[in-house]
Amino acid sequence: MSIGTSPPRRDGLEKIVGSSLYADDLRPDGCLYGATVRSSRAHARILGLRRDPAFDWTGVTLVTAADVPTNIVTLMTDDQPVLAGGITRHVHEPLALVAAPTREQALAAARAVIVDYEDLPALFDPELAEGNAIQIFGHDNVFKKISIRRGTFGGRQGIRVRGRYQTGLQEQLYIEPMSMLALPRPDGGFTVQGSMQCPYYIDRAVKRMLGDERVNVVQAVTGGGFGGKEEYPSMLACHAVLLARASGRPVKITYRRDEDLRATTKRHPSIIELDTLVSPGGHVLEFGARIVMDGGAYHTLSTVVLSRAILHVTGPYRAEAVALDGVCVATHTPPNGAFRGFGAPQAQWAAERHMDRVARTLGLDPLELRRRNLYKEGDITATGQVLHDPGGFAVLDRALAAAEAPVDDKTIRPGVTAPAMARGRGLALAWHGCGFTGNGEAKIKGKVALEVRDGTVYVGIASTDIGQGTETIFPQIVAEELGIDTARVQMLPHDTAQVPDSGPTVASRTAMVVGGTALAAARALRRHLQSTAMSDEHGFDALLSRLAPDATARVVETYEVDANIQWDMDTYQGDAYPCYGWSCVIVDLRVDTDTGEVIYDRVVTATDVGRALNPVLASGQIEGGTLQALGWATQEEVVLDSRGGMRNDRLTNYIIPTALDAPEMVTELVEIPFAGGPFGAKGIGEIPMDCPAAAVAQAIEAATGAALHALPMTPERVLAALETPGESR
Amino acid sequence: MTRFRCNGMDVQTGAAPMSRLLDVLREDLRYTGPKEGCGEGECGACTVRIDGEPVMSCLVPVCQVEGAEVQTVEGLAQPVVHAVQSAFLQHGAAQCGICTPGFLMAAAALLDENPHPTREEARVALAGNLCRCTGYQKIVDAVVRAIAKEA
Structure with a gap:
């Protein structure tokens, strides 16, 4: 029995001896360091970007909005550019990128890019935003309105109580700052490796930006996320890939803490x-x-x-x-x-x-x-x-x-x-x-792959362990169902070239939804082995013993949505x-x-x-x-x-x-x-x-x-x- | 040239005297245990021991360790993992793990001085290290039980 027990975390030994490789620990040969030129204005027209002639630009790669094939960070809407070109809509928005042989050179080069602006009026108060003459998004600055009505108002006696409650911004403050690496592949594509929650978000974003399918995304050991590494890493990965594409070299971008705090997302006030x-x-x-x-x-x-x-x-x-x-x-x-x-x-x-x-x-x-x-x-x-x-x-x-x-x-x-x-x-x-x-899971159709090789079961999921312990829990789930020792269940790397899209690592869904799919996959694996072995034997090892010693098997299971769940988005x-x-x-x-x-x-x-x-x-x-x-x-x-x-x-x-x-x-x-x-x-x-x-x-x-x-x-x-x-x- | 001992071995570096010890350990000596979380001595992820004392290596110019004994979390695991490292594993004190090496170095220094700290003493000793995953509960559990378990 494994469920309900607490075996130590799978990645624990490496973490306590310092051998876990986080993104900034990765040092491919010939790697350049990237840095970001950011807007100093809240709202402005960008009149131009110039290289400071006094700076030594030898060996520095510079990328601007003009170099981005499709200048969109793919997520839910297409409003955010990878690099702002004509207009900047917030302070610290990325405008250009540089890469250089050392981090210090890259930071110095970023400071040596001169940006000319024409300031435009800016809007900061959310209570004045809707319908304001200063336009930021759409025609009315409304990202979304939702209303829910149920039951009828009026005709009741009672006491009316009114109150106003406020909350401020909060920073996720993962202790590992954002870090991403882009490596040119021999086939002309790119491998992205770094600190992230959602490899397939990045996979989609980079492929769309490039207009090229030759991309795979690999999670490095990730030093905390808390939601902060859900969507921003897509932007950062696009940046690293643009610099790798322009320089032909591996490029790593690791934010300093102050840059991370200024530039990345926070909790909505x-x-x-x-x-x-x-x-x-x-x-x-x-x-x-x-x-x-x-x-x-x-x-x-x-x-x-x-x-x-x-x-x-x-x-x-x-x-x-x-x-x-x-x-x-x-x-x-x-x-x-x-x-x-x-x-x-x-x-x-x-x-x-x-x-x-x-x-x-x-x-x-x-x-x-x-x-x-x-x-x-x-x-x-x-x-x-x-x-x-x-x-x-x-x-x-x-x-x-x-x-x-x-x-x-x-x-x-x-x-x-x-x-x-x-x-x-x-x-x-x-x-x-x-x-x-609602029907979110029905749209996502999250998948889990299980593979059997040499008597070991390999779990392929895109869900990432950012500290929660899912690398440990998934082997527990699969081992429990198959009745084998957890040591015989291993996790495949979270590489989009190797694992199916399980959906993003968000919404308290990994253990429950993807874990449930892993359990279903274990059952499907047993049925597959029973069919291959032409046996109705239940035990995993008894089934394997009926197959050739080098027999392999692979099943991919998709999350099955409960048909009783009804949801009307309108x-x-x-x-x-x-x-x-x-x-x-x-x-x-x-x-x-x-x-x-x-x-x-x-x-x-x-x-x-x-x-x-x-x-x-x-x-x-x-x-x-x-x-x-x-x-x-x-x-x-x-x-x-x-x-x-x-x-x-x-x-x-x-x-x-x-x-x-x-x-x-x-x-x-x-x-x-x-x-x-x-x-x-x-x-x-x-x-x-x-x-x-x-x-x-x-x-x-x-x-x-x-x-x-x-x-x-x-x-x-x-x-x-x-x-x-x-x-x- | 700065010479010092690191994890029991004689090392030397040609890095500029004011280079951060953190960079020398990571870039020149290729240790991955010390981490950079903030670069200004607030988070403690880069904590190493210099002659036994826990120190944030992002604030130490390498010239200051001339002739000193520097220990990283890799050295703490030699020849066998330290009791507090085992305790971190057993009690779930490491989650994402990025702060873990720094906590381990601070905890090991505490346990050398005070093998049976109270929970409050552990909290005081670890107050210079930030963790965002654990709420510190299991880290304190691990530290106060690390040596007790051996005895």
Whole structure:
């Protein structure tokens, strides 16, 4: 038995001895280093690019927009150029590329490209973007609008509660900066190798840019992604390939941290207004929401981020009638993109803070209010989906029990015990749709290949391990089904020339959806061997023994969509997700009322994971996501300059939590199985991001009476709130 | 020419005296354990030990290690992997792994001084290293149990 046990991660030994090769560790012979010439303006016409005549250009390759065969970064829409030519729409936008024998020479050459601009008026405020005379995207600067209506409004008696909630930008801050290598192939094509989540996104983007199919993409060991390496690497790979094409040499581009912070995607900022009618007993009768998200200058994945936000904005609570409206707009800021949670954390921050506001208004206990509205069996969501086995009460009970259990002193951080410390506890609940929304999986048709050679089973998937541990989990799934030792299951390299397209490594879908396909593939492999061996033997080795010793086999399985799932993209009605994960988080903290600093003592999480395929890896996902959410809650603030660029572009001033900032964590895994997942597993990658910020805000309110409604709750904001308690901000 | 010992071997480099030790280790000596996460001493991914002390190699000019003993995570694994390396593997303390070599060097230095640290002592010793994957929980688990397991 392998499922439910925690064998150490497959790639662990190399990682602890330093022999894992990340992109920047790869050094092909004759490799040049690439650097990027970036826009210094938010919105401008580019009049021309010139080489500084004082600079020694010997050995330097220069590429501009004129050298790009098809100047589009292929993703969802065709609005973003690989290199901006006529107009630049955000500061730090790539305008040109250089390659040189050393990194220092390349950086110096990039600085020696002189750009002439004619400034144009720029637009930074997302609330003014829609329909503004300054045009960024389309005719109205709207990337996407979504509305959901269910039930009828009016005719009900109740108390109206309104609130406005905001969240800021957040940087993924993978510790390995972006890095990509392009190698000319003997056949005239290119191999791309680097740090990435989605090899086939890059494969498609580079092939389309070049108009040439002779491209393969290989993932190097990747030092974290969190969504940040979902779409941006397509742009970076196009850049590296352009330089390799122009120079005829391998080219590597590794961003410095400051460049990575300035240029790459962040979490979408949001402004969410909620307007509810509640009964005196605290039942939500009518739930209205208006969501505004800032997508930045190009679309990237904004449509889908907004979709996930609107689908989660009620939180895990029912309402008799809902009217939800969302818009994601364009501004002249660097594009925002995928980040763990993908719109759901912003939405549920608002939903949970609003629950606290309702409780305050009605004079009800916030926990009791939640119990009265939390989804139960058979409840119907805003999209009309009937819920089966909702886990809200299960995770709530587990979290409360764990939080109340007697604790070993060693599991509580000794927070500073200054007299100005106020203690508080806060709780929040969330749900998170696992996998792609609606009919997304039906469109993707993710594939898994299994090959048998010399008695070993090789798993071919395009899904990448960026730290979650999927290189370890997939052998567990396949070995379990075939009844063999996990050591006999190996992973093929994530090379688009060798593995089928399993869909992107996103949306909490790898273990659940691709893992489910791997399980189906293992069953298909057995049937294939039975047919080849003309035997109805069940055992893998018994079947192999009936075949020639050098016999090989290969099966490719495609994800089978549950025919019962119905989704209407036009009305946003139907089964939004195949299943939901559920989470409850309880935070114990102290507030330094002199400085406004929040100090975390302990965090209890209870998360419905369906089935913990590998409990150590599963809890690792939850603990890491929880701290990333605590950073978003109180520490991480992106400060923009007058051009809309990130001013605090260093790790000295963009502050993420250290081991001293982190609480001790108690991680409870609740298992409510999902029949469509492998051995019952649900997606778990993103749900840890959903609850913590709201639990922190409730705890700050419990400790001090100050109610905060905007993230991040930096010491400055906490102090300001302490000075005017009870006010909404 | 700067001469020093690295992972028990005598090495020399003709790199400019103010070259970063990190670059000499990675570019000239071809070690892949020390990583560059920020280049300004904030993330700790480049941590190595100089005469036993954990130091961020992106902030050290190579001339400063003349005659010193430098150890990278590759050296920590010689002749056998250090107890804290095994503990990282066992307790799931490495996820994406990019910060892991730096954490291991800081943790090994702590355990040399204090073989049985409390969780809080471990947190203090590791506060100069950033990890974005683990929430530090399993890293602290691994460090406090590394030596206990041996005893």
